[in-house]
Amino acid sequence: MNEIKIFSPATVANVSCGFDVLGFCLDNVGDEMVIKKTTEKGVKITKIVGANLPFETQNNVAGVAALAILDAANADFGVEIEIYKNIKPGSGIGSSSASASGTVFAINELLGKPFNKQQLTLFGMKGEAVASGTEHADNVAPGIFGGFTLVKETTPLKVVQLPTPSELYATIIHPQIEIKTSEARAILPKDIPLSKAVKQWANVGSLVSALHTSDYDLIADSLNDLIVEPYRSQLIPHFDEVKAAMMNSGALGGGISGSGPSIFSLSKGKETADKVADAIREVYSKTDIEFDIHVSKINAQGIKIVKN
Ligand SMILES: Nc1ncnc2c1ncn2[C@@H]1O[C@H](COP(=O)(O)OP(=O)(O)OP(=O)(O)O)[C@@H](O)[C@H]1O
Ligand SMILES: N[C@@H](CCO)C(=O)O
Known part of the structure; x- marks a missing residue:
């Protein structure tokens, strides 16, 4: 295979209580990428459509991310990369990560699949560090593995794949303002009170259990973030109103998607997810901020091959 076209989906990191460890993959929002082998070694980005991003490797x-995987494979070829962006950079739904995870997935296919998903996540994290300054994996992992993932450790990397309850849908609003992950990380406290930490890790544990048992009430009870949301929500206009509208229209819960500005919610069933979309549309329609709304099933497969 000399060329591959893939769909690299958007992802929601943190999932309220799981800062830097939990994430899930969306189904109908994402970038496309075309990656071609070249006889000359090295990596060239030849086309970027839909966003103003750097062409320098x-x-x-x-x-x-491409250099990381080609280097590890000691590849005897190089690649040209075309990026078709549908996920706006700085959106909070894993724009940078979609490029990183899509690239390593595609190059692994061109290499004949020598690497497993844990290894691909590791290469993707190298790319993700360019955007956020840290090698966090909570957007890369759900893209590569699909569904819900838990990053148990980063050194050495251990990603745990979690089950996806079949009736779970996400509703996401993306206000068109940019919040850089690096900046949203810089405002977080370095230390947190033990009492808050206890509640937070209890929520992570109960959310993981609830995903295993498809216990929607327990999912609702677990989707709380006492640590990060109080700081970052101040960067997002109308955050409290959107969250109230989500809860009043039947969402199980929600919060900031990744480092924001997107706000996500999870609902049982598409009908409720659509009602949540209507409610949050009403909140933002009263403002002069442009926005997108997505309703999506959770994508259990992750990155998909469009053409090879
Ligand atoms: N291929 C790429 N796709 C997107 N952003 C990129 C890419 N390469 C470099 N960047 C840079 O990464 C930054 C955007 O990444 P950032 O992590 O801030 O946003 P995000 O990925 O949408 O958010 P989040 O990680 O919170 O979901 C921008 O500064 C952008 O220029
Ligand atoms: N866990 C990261 C995700 C960024 O998308 C953060 O919240 O900073």
Whole structure:
């Protein structure tokens, strides 16, 4: 195979209580990428459509992720990368990560699949670090594995795949303002009170259990973030109103998607997820901020091959 086209989905990191460890994959929102083998070694980004992003290999997450996997494979070829962006950078639904995870998935296919999903996540994290300054994996892992993932450790990397309850839908609003992950990380406290930490890890544990048992009431009870949301929500206009509208229209719960500005909610069934979409549309329609709304099933497969 000399060329591959893939669909690399958007992802929601943190899932309220699981800062830097939990994430899930969306189904109908994502970027496309075309990656071609070249006889000359190295990585060239030849086309970027839909966003103003750096073409220099070292400054683009796709370029850095590509170098990481080609290097590890000691590949005797190089690649040209075309990026078709539908996920706006700085959106909070894993724009940078979609490029990183899509690139390593595609190059692994071109190499004949020598690497497993844990290894691909590791290469993707190298790219993700260009955007956020840290090698966090909570967007890369759900893209590569699909469904819900828990990053148990980063050194050495251990990603745990979690089950996806079949009736779970996500509703997401993306206000068109940009919040850089690096900046949203910089405002977080370095230390947190033990009493808050206890509640937070209890929520992570109960959410993981609830995903295993498809216990929607327990999912609702677990979707709380006492640690990060109080700081970051101040960066998102109308956050409290949106969250109230989500809860009043039947969502199980929700919060900031990744580092924001997107706000996500989870609902049982598409009908409720659509009602949540209507309610949050009403909140933002009264403002002069442009926005997108997505209703999506959870994508259990992750990145998909469009053409090879
Ligand atoms: N291929 C790429 N796709 C998207 N952003 C990129 C890419 N390469 C470099 N970047 C840079 O990464 C930054 C955007 O990443 P950031 O992590 O801030 O947003 P995000 O990925 O949408 O959010 P989140 O990780 O919270 O979901 C921008 O500064 C952008 O220029
Ligand atoms: N866990 C990361 C995700 C960024 O998308 C953060 O919240 O900073």
